[in-house]
Amino acid sequence: MATRVERKQASLLRILDAAAARLRTEGLMGAAIGLVMRDAKLTHGAFYSHFANKEELTAAAFRHALANNRTRWTTGPSGEHWPQRLTRLAKRYLTPAHRDDPANGCAFAAVASEAARSPAEFRRVFEAEMIQSLRAICGPTAAPSANPDPNGVDPTRHDEAIALLALCVGGVTLARAVEDGETSARVLAACQAAAARLANPEGATDSATRAVD
Amino acid sequence: MATRVERKQASLLRILDAAAARLRTEGLMGAAIGLVMRDAKLTHGAFYSHFANKEELTAAAFRHALANNRTRWTTGPSGEHWPQRLTRLAKRYLTPAHRDDPANGCAFAAVASEAARSPAEFRRVFEAEMIQSLRAICGPTAAPSANPDPNGVDPTRHDEAIALLALCVGGVTLARAVEDGETSARVLAACQAAAARLANPEGATDSATRAVD
DNA sequence: ATGTCGGCATGACGAGCGTCATGTCAAACG
DNA sequence: CGTTTGACATGACGCTCGTCATGCCGACAT
Structure with a gap:
């Protein structure tokens, strides 16, 4: 099994991917914490080990969604x-x-x-x-x-x-x-x-x- | 005091105006029934004397918002x-x-x-x-x-x-x-x-x- | 005048949400 | 090896929202 920081990084990435997808399909407040964490194979309580509140999640997910596509579109x-x-x-x-x-x-x-x-x-x-x-x-x-x-x-x-x-x-x-x-x-x-x-x-x-x- | 249908029409107009304004400032689901009815000087219970559910309200409010502006813009x-x-x-x-x-x-x-x-x-x-x-x-x-x-x-x-x-x-x-x-x-x-x-x-x-x- | 109708108020219910307190267990460390 | 740390699970709280049941009371018809 991987080290601790690696597991946390992997969890964070799953959260960001799930949140970015939900943000684009369901909108800003459609990316509900419970649903995002369920998509990321975690429970809602674990959310606050990664973000302080929902605003931080939406901002990070928005950045994540755009960073993934920018180079793909620009080049x-x-x-x-x-x-x-x-x-x-x-x-x-x-x-x-x-x-x-x-x-x-x-x-x-x-x-x-x-x-x-x-x-x-x-x-x-x-x-x-x-x-x-x-x-x-x-x-x-x-x-x-x-x-x-x-x-x-x-x-x-x-x-x-x-x-x-x-x-x-x-x-x-x-x-x-x-x-x-x-x-x-x-x-x-x-x-x-x-x-x-x-x-x-x-x-x-x-x-x-x-x-x- | 006005007749009954007139009062209902006036109430409906206040509801539509309030809903149309909230729809444009707060978005589709920002036009919450309770808040719209409060803006219209009514209580939330009276809502169902005018609409069957919220979908009908949003559709009517959207139409209302556009109908009010269309001629004003086009002419x-x-x-x-x-x-x-x-x-x-x-x-x-x-x-x-x-x-x-x-x-x-x-x-x-x-x-x-x-x-x-x-x-x-x-x-x-x-x-x-x-x-x-x-x-x-x-x-x-x-x-x-x-x-x-x-x-x-x-x-x-x-x-x-x-x-x-x-x-x-x-x-x-x-x-x-x-x-x-x-x-x-x-x-x-x-x-x-x-x-x-x-x-x-x-x-x-x-x-x-x-x-x- | 009397009874019916219906717009409206009051209050309640359940679902969904954000947030946090508490417990747990494995990994990291001295 | 014992201790500590922290990611995560569980459960609960309060809030907002949509929806509906019930009752009231003035307007209309007879």
Whole structure:
């Protein structure tokens, strides 16, 4: 049998995995302590050996959910240009597969409207994760931006990334909130088309828009 | 004193107003029966003279919240063209005033991610309201669309309205979910700029894009 | 005037939740 | 080898919520 700290770390990981999954499928307060601990093969009493209260759990689970997905989503083909990256992200995000698998999906879309009503402490966590995801989206591309900011990110690209995130989060959320499958698919398609138009404005001919030669 | 049916109608209206406000500020399950009835100056027992259960209340309150705002948002200046309408809606929606007053704001943004996890019955209500709002957005403009659908709506405009709604809902939700005021304002501004770009693609010169002469 | 109806108040029940006190047992340590 | 530590189980407490049974009392019909 493993050592003590190893067993505790393993327990904590099971708790975080279970909580992250429940947070994305059932929402912020759907990740009830009793249910999370049951998923983690523990009893509810053991919870307070890992966290002081539920707020700490939700914050940690939210961070955990996003940390697991960030690199998986951000890394694209090498030599990727900016408009390509934006359209690729939207094309992958606004998809029936992502819509139908919230347990492994984007945590922003899962808890966005609940986070808006959460105490300031959680909103700070939300904001920090969002900024980190935006920086990951704006991360190094094949063609570095023409006017990089002192801190390394082109503010124009940063704003485009914000709009893309809002469009994607709103898109899957609306697609999940409607009943009819056709309506849902149309929401995804319309947002995907809009994202492509946003990333690659019609008639634009600057170097960043053209494909790699 | 008023007649009996009038008093009941007045009570129902107070209940719906209170529930609609709580639904937008506290979310779907934040509109608890006891609190709503207290806001409506009634006791919790009287609730079941108006609704069979809580599901009926939430559905009715959601419809009530949207019905109150739809015409207020949709009606714009006469002689309004399609791109102008889209930019006007985004400019008004993605605003600090709207962000900071959820009690009178858009119900879609308030409950979107919770609706995604709601039973099919509520999702049907959500879908019906969304379709109705989309048709209101696509409603008659100064320049009717070139290719109107048999049922009266240009499918291209309908898809643009979907994307605009997703961008707006995602935008205010993210703006509400972050703590820092500057970050929040930047989210609103970035989404507003993206909506304008979406409604009025750069370089386009067709008649619908030009201002009224 | 008298009886019926129904909106409303009061009170209670059970379920689910967060939280904590207490006990237990195996691993870590001197 | 004996002691201590701490992760975990058990059980309980208080709170909130949805739901319903019961009773009241004013408005309406006859």
